[in-house]
Amino acid sequence: MAINMVIYDIYDTMHYEGSAEVIFLGHLSHPNLVKLAGYCCEGEHRMLVYEYMPLGSVESPLFSRVMAPLAWATRMKIALGAARGLAFLHEAEKPVIYRDFKTSNILLDHDFNAKLSDFGLAKDGPIGDMSHVSTRIMGTYGYAAPEYIMTGHLTAMSDVYSYGVVLLELVTGRKSLDKSRPVREQTLADWALPMLTHKKKVLGILDARLGSDDYPVRSVQKAAMLAYHCLSSNPKARPLMRDIVASLEPLQQLELMPANVQACV
Template identity: 60%
Template sequence: MGACWSNRIKAESPYHTGFNSKSTNSSGKSSSFSAPLTPRSEDDILRSPNIKSFSFSELKTATRNFRPDSVLGEGGFGSVFKGWIDEQLLTAAKPGTGIVIAVKRLNQEGFQGHKEWLTEINYLGQLHHPNLVKLIGYCLEDEHRLLVYEFMPKGSMENHLFRRGSHIQPLSWSLRMKISLGAARGLAFLHGAETQVIYRDFKTSNILLDSNYNTKLSDFGLARDGPTGDKSHVSTRVMGTYGYAAPEYLATGHLTTKSDVYSFGVVLLEMLSGRRAIDKNRPTGQHNLVEWAKPYLTNKRRLLHVMDARLEGQYSLSLAQKAANLALQCLAIDSKYRPNIDEVVTTLEQLQDSKDISKGAHNETRKSSRSSAADSSKKVATSYPRPSNSLLFA
C-alpha cells in the first residue's frame, strides 16, 4: 500500500474540539457521531467487530522491527511498512507466511497527526465497500499510533502513471477506464450514504490497486460528514492537495460532494494525459494541467495534444472525446454545472461497455498523433519527477 505524496494545502487548526463522522446501526443505516480529535484512550475509537486492536510488539514482529527494507512508502503521516499476520488469528507471522499487510506508523513530527489517525479509524472501521481499502486494525499504545491495512500488490495509481522504469509498464486505456470507474463507484458509495461522506482528498496517490487492478480508495484522514438538513455545504478550513482542490472550496472553505467531483475530474485528466496535476518541470504555461489542457478538450483533433502518447492505438478518438468531455464537466468552475458522482459512474460504465474500439482505432490515433505533433512548434518536456514529501501551504 505504498504511496507517494503530493503537496498538502494548509492544515486545519489542531485546537478544534471535535469532528463529525458516521457509524452504522443494527439496521445497516448510518448515523452521525462526534468524537474527540486527539485520542487519549481506546474509548475515543468507535467500536467495530471488524477491526483489531494490535499491540505495538505485535506490529514490530509483523514488520520485522520496522526494517528499512520493509518500507512501502513515505508520507505526511509517516512511513508505511510491509508485514505479515496469520489470516485466522491476526497475530504476527513469519515473513512469507499468512497474509501480507501494510502498517502505517504515525510520525510524531509529521504534518498529519492524531486527528487524521482517529478519523481514518472511525470511518474505515464503519464503512465497507469493494472500492474502499480494508482497515484490519490499529495500535494505540503510549505514544505509538499505527494503522493496519490490507496490502495492495499493485501500489498506487500515481506510481503507474508517473514513474518511469523498465519494470513499470504503462497502464493501458482499458485499465485506466476500469480504475476510473472503480474510483467513481467508491466515491458514489460515500456520497450516497444516509450520512453523506465527503472524501476531500481524492488524488492518484490515494487510489490503490489490488493484484487485478481493482480500485481501492485509501487515506480517509481528511474525510468529513456532508451537510445535513437544509444546509448546502460544510464550512471548514481548507485542506487537501494543491492541484486537486475545487476552486470554490479554496476560495470559501465551503465543502460539498461536488468538491470531490472536481477532484475526480483532475484525476481523470491525469489518466488521459499521463501528466501530473502540478508539474513545475514542464515548460512555462504547462505547470498546471487543468489550465493548460482545458482549451484542447472540446475539439477531437486538438485533444491529441493532451492524450498520453503511450496510449496510441488503444482507443478511438470518439471514446477519448467522451472521456475528455466528462473530465471537462467535472472541472466546471461553477459547481452547479458539474455532474453528481452517480452520473459520472453511469458515463464511465457506458465507456467500459462501448464497442467503439474498432480495428481502425490504431490507425486513426496514430495518424492523428503524427498530425498533432507536426502542428506543435515545441516539444513537450517528458520528465516525471519523483514527488516530494507533503508540504503545508499558508
C-alpha cells in the first residue's frame, strides 16, 4: 500500500510539531482528517506515516497555470469537506483549534475528498469559563485572524477566519498573499472583502479560468457571502463551523439544478 511519510528531527522545532501530530491524530478520527498510519523513532529522528493522498494538496491544482482549473462543483466539494473537518475538531469532546488552516494543509484523495493534515500547530481549545487560549503567535501570514495576530488570544473563531480566506481562494483562484500583484491586491482578504456583498462585483473577482457556463451564479454569490461573514473583524460575528457546513450542503444540490430553478432559490 502506498504511503506518505514525513520525518522530523528531534533537535529542530519540528520535533514539537511531530509530537502534536501523534497526540491529535492518534486520538481523533473523521473522514475529513488525514489518517495517521503509524510512527516510529530511530536515533535522532522521528517518522510519521500517513495515508496516501494521491492528488496532493489543494494548493497545487487550484493555483497551477498548467493543470486544468478545478471545476466549481469540485471547489465547493472541497470547501464542504474541509468545513466538516474543522467542525469536528471544534466540537470534539476536547475541542481542538487547528491554528494553521490553509490550502497547502488540505489534502485530496482520488475523488477530491478533502482531508485536513499537518496538526503540528494545533492546540487544545478553551474549556470551562475560558474564552480563549493564550499562545505564542504562530501560523501563516495571510490566513491568520487579525485579533490573534494582535493579542495571541486563540479561539475557534480564529480557524473560522482562516476558513474564510481559503474559501476566497477557492472562489477567486488567487493566493491569500501574492507579492506579484499591485500593492492593494496583494492581501486577498483585504482586497476582496468590499466586493463580496455586491452580486455583480463578486462575479468580477471570480477565477477568470472558469467559463461563464461552468458555475451556478447563485452558488458563487452564496459562497462569497459566506466568506464575507467568516472574515468579519468581530470574531463573535463569525459563524460557527457547524453553521458553515449547513450553509454549504445545499450548494452541492444547487450545482445540479437548472438555471431557471436556481433563480427561484
